[in-house]
Amino acid sequence: MSVRIEGDAGRVIGPVPRRLFGSFVEHMGRSVYTGLYEPGHATSDERGFRGDVLELVRELGPTVLRYPGGNFVSAHRWEDGVGPDRPVRLDPAWHSVESNRFGLHEFAAWAEAAGAEVMYAVNLGTRGIQEAADVLEYCNHAGGTELSDRRRANGAEEPFGFKLWCLGNEMDGPWQVGHKTADEYGRLAAETARVLRMIDPDVELVVAGSSNAGMPTFGEWERTVLRHTAGLVDHISLHAYYQELHGDTESYLASAAALDTYIATAAGIIDELGLANEVGISVDEWNVWDQRRWNAVDQARLAEGGWREHPRIIEDDYTVTDAVVVGSLLSSLLRNVDRVTMANQAQLVNVIAPIRTEPGGPAWRQTTFHPFRLVASLARGVSLRLDVEGERLRTAQYGEVDLVDVAATLEESGRGAVFLTNRATATPTEIHLRLRGARFAVYGAETLTIPGGATRHAVNTAAAQPVRPVPLPGAAVTSDPGGTTITVTLPPLSWSVLRVSPHA
Structure with missing residues (x-):
């Protein structure tokens, strides 16, 4: 053949944005605990950061890290993860217990060690405008206020200076804590965006688009949300996961064609609203993920195991076929750089991730590690x-x-x-x-x-x-x-x- x-x-499509090669860290399963963070591990430093994982992350080369969720963020109280006294909470999103030993300061330091920009997500599920304004002030204001001085007292004299902020996560999904209609979310996102820009005019804001192309609200969700937030946000998100179903290998290998269509449809809606020069597309969750295993195995494990810390969930063992599909999805992103402003492969460690670890044991490269590493290092200009x-x-x-x-x-x-x-x-x-x-x-x-x-x-x-x-x-x-x-x-x-x- x-x-x-x-x-x-x-014949140029457009410049390749460095943010195209982002990743994602959520407080889910073993992504953080025994992934990024494992005090007492043979390679860990005094902060508990696993050195073997950091070494692999630097090799992989993610440029942006979205944090702390994901579904987790929609019930998360950011204050729990700062300061000396940290409450243990239930995480309803993943039916687990969150210790909050690793929080905002730890992640900022970890991302700096990894050489990546932070993309911070705020809770617009159980919380709202005030809490989003508070965490922005805590992170980015220099000092002289209660919140900025609390950050300094907690060990960060200088502001974190996070530029990228996500306004909630997958609010179109009935599974999401605090799920809303497009009008409810669009209004909340717009009012949150206004306040965040008053506090820090330099922030870039990502409004939540559709959770997948198969959502019954896809399209109308984008139109409604963008009508509310036009002139206030810089990017709209798309989330996209692909899997092989019923032995249909050919369709699975063609997943990039589906991503091309998904992006083109969203771009058409942006154009229809006259926002082509104002709003980019952030594919801030994408990957291959066998969701049949999630439904059949992981959810049952969570239910049977009760509430416990960092359970093993969605730790897919990636195959050659999966790596080939990931490579083609990266090509789709490159073909769409005239519309896609950034992207985040979900996730970074253990949870449907290119890097896997064992507690107390080694870290290693999954098959999908390799196409991401090569594209992130070579796709320039x-x-x-x-x-x-x-x-x-x-x-x-x-x-x-x-x-x-x-x-x-x-x-x-x-x-x-x-x-x-x-x-x-x-x-x-x-x-x-x-x-x-x-x-x-x-x-x-x-x-x-x-x-x-x-x-x-x-x-x-x-x-x-x-x-x-x-x-x-x-x-x-x-x-x-x-x-x-x-x-x-x-x-x-x-x-x-x-x-x-x-x-x-």
């Missing part, structure tokens, strides 16, 4: 518009999609990267990539595919990590005055990256 890809160095012709893949859910999913980025220096997903499960695919307007050389090629002797269900564990990028041989390059042609054969069920540089 073969596919032709045509591009031009001058601008994203290029590409045309794909050739073999197509028939899917039950999305109709025909490109057999090879592709995105490419180019820096001013002439260095760039091409990201390629071969959705064919049994056969290799030869690609012929024509890049007009520049002469390139390929200086590196890697692929993530099924390891020898394994199946597409291969996973990484604490004991062994067989799924990782390996060299992709055989890239042939020909250049002429009009541009460059790259020919390479992609293994079946693979995600690959070609690194290119200016041809001498």
Whole structure:
């Protein structure tokens, strides 16, 4: 099978925002406790931060970290996680007990150690305008008020200076504590936004859009909420999770096509309201997640185990197939940089995460770690518009999609990267990539595919990590005055990256 890809160095979709490579930390399961934070672990510092996890996070390269939720935030009292006296609370969202040993100050210090910007979410479920104003003043005001001086007394002399603020979480969802109609939420979000801007005019605000494209309110929710908040917010969120259902591997591998459509529909609504130059799209929760396991196993475990601290929930073991889909979802984000202003893969450690740990034991890279790391490190400059012709893949859910999913980025220096997903499960695919307007050389090629002797269900564990990028041989390059042609054969069920540089 073969596919032709045509591009031009001058056909630019838009700049690649560094915030596109964000992640997410929620007080859920073992994301924080025995994930980021485990006092007494052999690698932990005096603050209880696991050094092995921090090392992997720095390697992964997330640029923004959304915190503290997620569903957790809609019943969270931020004051519980600051100061010396911290109450133990029930967390209704995840049927667990929250000790509050790790809170706002700890996360600010942890994010600084990880080299990432904080995106802070406020509770608009059980709380509202005053509490949001209070936590902003606590975090960002220099001093001289009760709240800012309390922060200083709690050990942070300088303001945290958080710029990104989420106005609640998934308020369209009936599962959400404090669930609201679009009008109820839109009005509350607008009034909260007004006060936050009075306190700190430099904040960027994210209003909650739809929890998924299948919500019956999708579309009308966005229209209603944006009518209330127009001129007050900078971004609207979308949340998107994908999974393989009923053995339909082809549709699962085409998940990026669904994300493309989801983003395009939301962008169309923004345009319809005349807000194209004011409101960006924040895909601040996205990932692959087997929700059947959540429904069948994790919820039963929570109910049977009663109320306890940091239970093991949604700790998916990611396969080769999952990693290939994650790679293609990253390509979708790159193809939509003209509308997507930031994105956060959910979550960072243990909970549907690229990094896993064991209490007292090791931390390791899941299969999905690798495409995120490579895209976050290589996708810089601008994203290029590409045309794909050739073999197509028939899917039950999305109709025909490109057999090879592709995105490419180019820096001013002439260095760039091409990201390629071969959705064919049994056969290799030869690609012929024509890049007009520049002469390139390929200086590196890697692929993530099924390891020898394994199946597409291969996973990484604490004991062994067989799924990782390996060299992709055989890239042939020909250049002429009009541009460059790259020919390479992609293994079946693979995600690959070609690194290119200016041809001498």
